[in-house]
Amino acid sequence: MDILKVDRVCKSYGALQVLKQVSLSVSQGSIFAIIGPNGAGKTTLFKVMTGESPANGGSVWFHGEDITSAPAHRRARAGIGRTFQVARVFNDFSVRENVIAAVEARRRNQRQSLGRWWAIKPDSAVVSEAEALIDEIGLGGSEEVAARFLSHGDRKRLEFVIALALQPRLLMLDEPTAGMSPADRLGIAELIVRIRDRLGVTVVMTEHDMDIVFKLADRVLVLNYGEVVVTGTVEEIRGNPAVQEVYLGKEVLHA
Numbered sequence: 001m002d003i004l005k006v007d008r009v010c011k012s013y014g015a016l017q018v019l020k021q022v023s024l025s026v027s028q029g030s031i032f033a034i035i036g037p038n039g040a041g042k043t044t045l046f047k048v049m050t051g052e053s054p055a056n057g058g059s060v061w062f063h064g065e066d067i068t069s070a071p072a073h074r075r076a077r078a079g080i081g082r083t084f085q086v087a088r089v090f091n092d093f094s095v096r097e098n099v100i101a102a103v104e105a106r107r108r109n110q111r112q113s114l115g116r117w118w119a120i121k122p123d124s125a126v127v128s129e130a131e132a133l134i135d136e137i138g139l140g141g142s143e144e145v146a147a148r149f150l151s152h153g154d155r156k157r158l159e160f161v162i163a164l165a166l167q168p169r170l171l172m173l174d175e176p177t178a179g180m181s182p183a184d185r186l187g188i189a190e191l192i193v194r195i196r197d198r199l200g201v202t203v204v205m206t207e208h209d210m211d212i213v214f215k216l217a218d219r220v221l222v223l224n225y226g227e228v229v230v231t232g233t234v235e236e237i238r239g240n241p242a243v244q245e246v247y248l249g250k251e252v253l254h255a
């Protein structure tokens with residue numbers, strides 16, 4: 001079953017047409033990667049899917065519902081979670097406090113109440129849920145550490161925990177390994193697979209690191225000048241002459 005569908009989406013900035021009739025389908029439980037050279041339109045496509053930037057044409061569907069005109073917060077509530085290239089966490093809060101805040105925010109949304117979470121002692125169910133998530137994502141032992149003191153890799157892990165605390169059905173990751181050491185990148189790659197396998201969350205990601213994409217993705221969409229070159233499995237993408245043309249002169253596809 002397809003959890004997300006993009007149908008002939010177009011996007012322009014003034015006279016510049018950045019996305020041209022882009023279509024894709026993401027099946028539930030899969031890891032779907034969007035790749036392409038600099039300026040291909042990956043981030044723009046990502047924003048059209050998260051609702052940060054509306055499309056000029058075409059449609060976006062989530063679980064069979066047309067969400068083309070839904071704002072980002074409504075999409076989040078429907079089950080589309082995301083992380084950002086620059087982590088959005090409370091620096092002075094500990095790991096545990098950051099996650100408790102996210103779990104409380106979700107519960108508040110579910111209750112539709114306007115309670116001030118920071119004024120209320122979190123109940124034990126919230127704390128247990130937060131701690132289980134922290135363990136699951138590999139931050140166990142760092143609960144008391146203030147976010148500002150985490151390594152780049154652990155900060156990204158914390159951001160994953162915060163996104164997962166909202167219980168998304170689909171997690172959108174914009175360049176999840178950007179700026180990381182090779183070891184941290186590998187750790188994040190393993191974590192993404194773990195999130196899909198253990199929590200059943202579908203993943204859509206943009207990524208520059210081809211090793212990571214080839215390791216993780218069930219399907220890959222190659223974008224160039226705002227157009228889909230091809231969508232296929234890693235094997236199909238690697239052997240595709242049109243894709244090799246896009247990356248001509250770059251070694252990435254021979255890895």
Ligand SMILES: Nc1ncnc2c1ncn2[C@@H]1O[C@H](COP(=O)(O)OP(=O)(O)OP(=O)(O)O)[C@@H](O)[C@H]1O
Nearest residue numbers: 013014016018036037038039040041042043044045
């Ligand atoms: N807000 C904007 N206003 C005008 N042009 C924009 C805007 N955002 C992106 N663009 C242009 O749209 C094109 C696609 O940009 P986009 O950031 O989506 O590409 P990308 O594939 O994510 O690139 P990169 O890999 O370098 O991050 C580029 O030519 C960019 O300059």
